[in-house]
Amino acid sequence: MSETKKEPKIRVDHLTKIFGSHSQEALEMLQNGVGKDEILEKTGCGVGVSDASFTVHEGEIVVVMGLSGSGKSTLVRCINRLIEPTAGQIFIDDQDITSLTSDELRHIRLTKLGMVFQNFALFPHRTVCQNAEYGLEIQGLASSKRREKAMVALEQVGLKGWEDHYPVNLSGGMQQRVGLARALALDPDILLMDEAFSALDPLIRSDMQDELINLQNKMRKTIVFISHDLDEALKLGDRLVLMKDGAIVQIGTAEQILTNPADDYVARFVENVxxxxxxxxxxxxxxPKAMVMLSAHGPKSALRFMQKEQVSQIFVYDREHKVIGLVTADAASEAVQRHETELHHIMQTDFVSVVPDTPAADLIPIMANLPYPLPVVGPDGKLKGVVIRGSLLAALAERGRKNNA
Amino acid sequence: MPRIPLGSTIEAIIDFLVTHFSFLTIAFTRIMENVIRYLENGLLFLPPWLFIVIVAGITFWLTRKWGIALFTLLGLLLIWNMGLWVATISTITLVLIATLTALSIGVPIGILAALNNGVNRVVQPILDVMQTMPAFVYLIPAIPFFGLGKVAAIFATVIFSMPPAIRLTCLGIQQVPRELVECADAFGSNKWQKLFKLQLPLATPTIMAGVNQTVMLGLSMVVIAAMIGARGLGGEVWRAIQRLQMGSGFEAGIGIVIVAIILDRVLQHVGTKKR
Structure with a gap:
């Protein structure tokens, strides 16, 4: 995820979609704070998406998540205007999609917006290759050129050798690869993936997710991925957008949402993770309770820190505040008895450390036989903190208790 | 209570049309009669045995079924043997012209109805009327416009056989899965691209079922139209009825059945061959 202040690739601004013939009336009611059910009762209009705003940055995967009927599919279809928004705007590269003429819109769909569908939506009367060629054919490319491009896309998704088969002869996973290749063949900036893997078996789904991550590492597309599966969202998403009843309830990274759910709905949604x-x-x-500086402290002060904080080892940092080793209480007290004044000789420099975003699951085996707290070291080499067995278990137990409450 | 003058109004309208426009339709009739004659003569130009072999060959090429080819061969030979060859050719010519006309009007209307709700709402009730109206009724106005004979028969046949072509074309296009249409849209297809690359290919089997129905209805109407002088196999049946000749009536009837079976089997295969 980039931290830079770039303009977002996609900006959805107060988007609302109301289905039904009295949509303007319903829109006013919605803006006056009338509830969804009451609007349906009074106007016969269904609120699909209600005042949704979010951004997607270039190269980012944003997963829009929610239960069925929460409006996530409607939301993504508004981005390429397969469904016309009732109010609000959508900007792609600062261009207002909602104000385009139908010709301009078709051009944007062809050049910038690839889409992958839940049930694959392959054309049954076309071969795998002809399916992958579809967008190029619409672009009006010569047939040899488009076959060439389609073959590259098919190769990317691992379907070389299947180009002359019909979709009906392919397994679900392979069919969705064709769907993906069809979108990739156009080399769009943005991929809209509507529950793309939801119709697949769990194992195949997991494979496809891995494959998408691999492809994404190479291609850096901007991806809006719709899913109702939280595990999938956590695996794929740089950021998640959580929807309920057409409205966005929380936007954030997986961890932000899990550790700090915005409301009970989100908390319930994430409880089984x-x-x-x-x-x-x-x-x-x-x-870390205490640290010593290599140039400033000797064994004696190190020992005193350890006694004061009741720990049996202490980390040592250098002038630049980088962690360079650790000293155990035993070694320090022996050094004190030998009247040594420097930490150099007694410092262990080959200690195990982890980076801050190491998953907790990976910490458990590392810590199993570690005689000292696990240091968490940032990319700048500074000690960010330590993981002690107690704190890890406490964090896991804490979440568990919240969830069961 | 006064009687609503429905029948007399319709009569007045048709009278009006006949007085003002029949010169056009009659001129059209003269031209069409020539076209029909040339077509018939063209088909009769080949000696029957050669024609029969060619047709059997074509049915085999279209269906890849020996059984159908053999049936065609024997069936047509039987017709020739019964002395009904010229009548059969005449019937086939009428069916050919009538159904081609019906299809070239019906299929585009079906497409329009499928893509446009407004058109659909107008077309559906008209189709209901067309399909439930007794076939004989169409024969009556056909006569003042086109005179007694084959052109009037074709007119009535076109109207009678068109509804299934419209209905099934419309149905076939509406049955294309929504997600596929959405997909074509998402990939920036325009209306024509969507129609020719997706909707029509996927609707083809259903449309072909409509073509089949149209041809079958056309065949039955062409026989009925013998009453207004369409001749052909129907003419043979009609004459047999008037003279109470059971034998020759059945012979002509069998001839019609043979032609119907051949057309039906061939068209079914054309419709389902593509996968």
Missing amino acids: DMTKVLTAESVMVK
Whole structure:
């Protein structure tokens, strides 16, 4: 995820979609705070999406998540205007999609917006290759050129050799690869993936998710992924957008949403997640109780710190505040008896450390036989904190208790 | 209570049309009669045995079924043997012209009805009327416009056989899964691209079922139209009825059945061959 202040690739601004013939009336009621059910009763209009705003940055995967009927599919269809929004705007590269003429819109769909569908939506009368060629054919490319491009796309998704088969002869996973290739063949900036893997078996789904992550590492597309499966969302999404009843209830990274759910709905939604996969070293670490500086402190002061804080080892940092080793209480007291004044000789420099976003699941085996607290070291080499067995278990137990409450 | 003058109004309208426009339709009739004659003569130009072999060959090529080809061969030979060859050719010519006309009007209307709700709402009730109106009724106005004979028969046949072509074309296009149409849209297809690359190919089996129905209805109407001088196999049946000749009536009837079976089997295969 980029932290830079770039303009977002997609900006959805106060988007509302109301289905039904009295949509303007319903829109006014909605803006006056009237509830969804009452609007349906009074005007016969269904609120699909209600005042949704979010951004997607270039190269980012944003997963829009919610139960069925929460408006996530409607939301994504508003982005390429398969469904016309009732109010609000959508900007792609700062261009207002909602104000385009139908010709301009078709051009944007062809050049910038690839789409992958839940039930694959392959054309049954076309071969795998002809399916992958579809968008290029609409673009009016010569047939040899488009076959060439389609073949590259098919190769990317691992379907080389299947180009002359018909979709009906392919398994579900392979069919969705064709769907993906069809979108990729156009080399769009943005991929809209509507429950793309939901119709697949769990194992195949997991494979496809891995494959998408691999492809994304190479291609850096901007992806809006719709899913009702939280595990999938956590695996794929750089950020998640959580929807309920057409409205967005929370936007954030997986960890933000899991550790700090905005309301009961989100909390319930996330309660069955395996926390060890979501919590990271950073979120379960504690502040180190004491540290010594190599140039300023000797064994004696190190020992005193340890006695004061009742720990049996202490980390040592250098002038730049980088962690360079640790000293145990035993070694320090022996050094004191030998009247040594420097930490150099007694310092262990080959200690195990982890980076802040290491998943908690990976911490458990590392810590199993570790005689000292696990240091969490940032990319700048500074000690961010330590993970002690107690803090890890406490963090996991804490989440468990909240969920069962 | 006064009687609503429905029948007399319709009569007045048709009278009006006949007085003002029949010169056009009669001129059209003269031209069409020539076209029909040339077509018939063209089909009769080949000696029957050669024609029969060619047709049997074509049915085999279209269906890849020996059984159907053999039936065609034997069936047509039987017709020739019964002395009904010229009548059969005449019937086939009428069916050919009538159904081609019905299809070239019906299929586009079906497409329009499928894509446009307004058109659909107008077309559906008209189709209901067309399909439930007794076939004989169409024969009556056909005569003042086109005179007694084959052109009037074709007119009545076109009207009678068109509804299934419209209905099934419309149905076939509406049955294309919504997600596929959405997909074509998402990939920036325009209306024509969507129609020719997606909707028509997927609707083809259903449309072909409509073509089949149209041809079958056309065949039955062409026989009925013998009453207004369409001749052909129907003419043979009609004459047999008037003279109470049971034998020759059945012979002509069998001839019609043979032609119907051949057309039906061939068209069914054309419709389902593509996968």
